[in-house]
Amino acid sequence: MLYGITIIVKSLTNLRHIYDAMPNDAITYSGPYEVGRLRRRRDQRVADYLFRRSIRTSNPDPEMTMCRIFKLLLYFTIFYVVLGAFTTGLTLLIMAHQIPPGKPGCSKFPGLASAPGNHVGDQKQILWSPENAKELANIRRAMSRAVDRYGLQGLKRMMGCNLDDSWGYMTGTPCILLKITQALDFRPVTYDDAMTLPDYAPDELYEYVVGLGTEERFNRIWVSCQVLDPGLDVQFDYVPDRFFDAEELFTSGNVFLNESSDNEGGTYTEDPRLRRIIGVQLSNIPPNRDIQIHCKAWAKNIPLYMVTIKLLVRLTAPIHPTTPLVLDEWYE
Structure with missing residues (x-):
């Protein structure tokens, strides 16, 4: 029994000397150890989160129906009518308050x-x-x-x-x-x-x-x-x-x-x-x-x-x- 223990100790000592003698470049790092099932669960949670977020932020083009076409035409008609009325009013206001070249901006006395x-x-x-x-x-x-x-x-x-x-x-x-x-x-x-x-x-x-x-x-x-x-x-x-x-x-x-x-x-x-x-x-x-x-x-x-x-x-x-x-x- 004692003889067997002695042999095991000598073997471990020899392995230690061999490990110490090996260069660091000879050791290949294989990455952290992970359990495959835990990694699959994490990847699934990330995929589910990205899917839910894409649903909230997505804005798919609505279907082009006759109702939608009518709404668009009505919107642009009202927009251009209001824009034309504003431009016309501004032009008339400028013309009404325009100072002629031969007229003063304000009346004053000579000196x-x-x-x-x-x-x-x-x-x-x-x-x-x-x-x-x-x-x-x-x-x-x-x-x-x-x-x-x-x-x-x-x-x-x-x-x-x-x-x-x-x-x-x-x-x-x-x-x-x-x-x-x-x-x-x-x-x-x-x-x-x-x-x-x-x-x-x-x-x-x-x-x-x-x-x-x-x-x-x-x-x-x-x-x-x-x-x-x-x-x-x-x-x-x-x-x-x-x-x-x-x-x-x-x-x-x-x-x-x-x-x-x-x-x-x-x-x-x-x-x-x-x-x-x-x-x-x-x-x-x-x-x-x-x-x-x-x-x-x-x-x-x-x-x-x-x-x-x-x-x-x-x-x-x-x-x-x-x-x-x-x-x-x-x-x-």
Whole structure:
């Protein structure tokens, strides 16, 4: 008995040595051990689950019957009728609220602009010296930008302001351009008689309107410039007129000024922008003094504050002594 046990132990020891001597690559892994019946049950459960899910999510094509065809036709008919009604209503709404090219999007009042000058606060300052070439060049450029957009007709209209080719700033008679801004389709109500002018209008404007004929007073937006310091005798000359002609003034296209059938006169048109600009030429300006000037346009339905320009004009000139100094007084 003991001998048999000894033989078995030796055999196991030899097998162990043989196993330890074998390389790992010689061992082939056959996978986890599973019972075949349990695997078949699991595969069956997975197949049943996939089948039930496919039944819930499947959407087979319905059978095409006459009832279904009628429903489809009714659906598409109602859909396109509603779509057509919506498109038609939207088109009519756009056409009803469409803004014509020559009409404004909203009504507004015109304003008053001027050139040259620089804005400082609520006023525009015009400071220059006839001996300062840089200041004169800046003024010429500003005036040219304001007039060149009107072409040769603009230069012809403002010719009285630019006789010295420096817009009067070289000779002490500066010219200020006043422009009433565009307000499409605006219809101004003008003062057609001096008696209708407000009480706060300047007296010299009242006298000017009184001196005009009856036909020359209609459809005129009057312009007045006034020095605030009563001790100064600054003179104003308006080029070419002292008013803006209100007839077809706020239109976007050309207007007929002469509809005569005469061959000599013919018919011609004028850009209304030309009649929205005038010049105010100043004279008798004292040097080295700040001159406050207010220029206004007068119409019944335009607020006065919207067509009022506040200007500060100063002509800088060198100061020369009135009496020559004696040599002895100079050293004293």
